[in-house]
Amino acid sequence: MKIDALGRTPQLPSRIASRILQEIVEERLKPGDRLPTEQALADSFGVSRNVVREAISRLRSDGIIQSRQGVGAFVARTAVPTLRFDAEALADPSAFQALFELRAILEIRAASLAARRRTPEQLAALERALDRMRGTEKWASGGVDADLEFHKAVAEGTGNAYIRMAVSFLSEQVRVTIMETRARPEAELGDIVEVTIAEHAAIHDAIAAQDPARAQDAMARHIHLAALRLGYRLELTEPV
Amino acid sequence: MKIDALGRTPQLPSRIASRILQEIVEERLKPGDRLPTEQALADSFGVSRNVVREAISRLRSDGIIQSRQGVGAFVARTAVPTLRFDAEALADPSAFQALFELRAILEIRAASLAARRRTPEQLAALERALDRMRGTEKWASGGVDADLEFHKAVAEGTGNAYIRMAVSFLSEQVRVTIMETRARPEAELGDIVEVTIAEHAAIHDAIAAQDPARAQDAMARHIHLAALRLGYRLELTEPV
DNA sequence: ATAATCCTATTGTCCTACAACCCTATAAGT
């Protein structure tokens, strides 16, 4: 039995990345400063250059380091934005309504863009998601997943990865919040899902027909009714 | 102004990481699923195994992937939803345009809601932000901060904390990307800021007048022109 | 039936080589 059987020792790239990050956090390396060369870092840490590259690649992904080929690697001047919502705050119904509204803004517009841009493959994925909703037992949590999948398929149809990521993020946040705050989430959401198949079908039909205005109206109507079913009233009466 | 002035094509590890992430986001890979082997991924993407390793290392750093030596790499079980965009991927002009579009959807709708809901205190904050833009030396990065502050003040006027947080997140992401990919960001953005004071004033005036349609139109116009100034054309011709 | 050993598959690390890019100094042209 060795110590590291208790938990896996981090691999070298992870450890090197942490060491470099420490230099930055302790301000021995400041924004704009140039790191030693990859080879010099490899020499001083006693590892291969590949390991250093992986470590730097991690920090680059986090936006902490920026590399320029032929020049060097530098400490970035600005931090990377991250969006995360306080799960406890969302237990408050008014906070949840605000989140729902944010999601509505995105998804209503996404439906319009999907109607305009969707490819046949994306439409097929939307149809599969709709079929999955029809086949879902109303008392199973699969109803939630199918609903989520439908909305993601719509967002996918926009052809914009950031819309898709934002919708996925928000949908997941809504789902997690409902699952964590409802007494009997599956039963309630199962009912909701059955009622809304017609609404989803209307969205699907408009996207299939490549009718942006109709898709937008159908999504607005669906979101509005979904909010009502959850006990909220959203302001969607203005043109959206 | 050329499109490629925005910066370099992302390197292979970043692109491969995005592709793998796409598989996960689109649920072709689900939590607990095992990825193809590194060599198989290298073969199918047509890159060396080192590149695949760097890509996976990035995703491991983000907690999205977990690797077990001798076994394989697996999609991690879902944790708290987090939204963060790969800083390097955004150096790609088409990715940046997609981000800009996402931001546009939110901010245009936020202007309408702010016109309807803003309080006198929030209007005063908007006025201060506008004044700050007027007083800003056009060659200083303070112009960027003032612009950001104006947009945050608009989002604050919606009375929806999640809209405000999302707008802040997206605005910051746009700002960071511009600052990191432009040869002389301060000079260029300073010029942009001066040109747009009239546009911002129109937004402010509509919000002060509590005219949602006019606020929405003013923001759409501003976003549309801002995109043009950055070399993009957004699809905002549909009703939003 | 259980434990030990073996074998295969896969990740983790190292090494070498070369492409691509960047910067600076020098040479050539105007």
Add this chain to the structure above:
DNA sequence: ACTTATAGGGTTGTAGGACAATAGGATTAT
């Protein structure tokens, strides 16, 4: 004198090969 082009050296980005370390399943021994 000033501008432009070129060469050389340095550094990152990628490819490919080799072997170490780890894990899991199959086989063999008790």
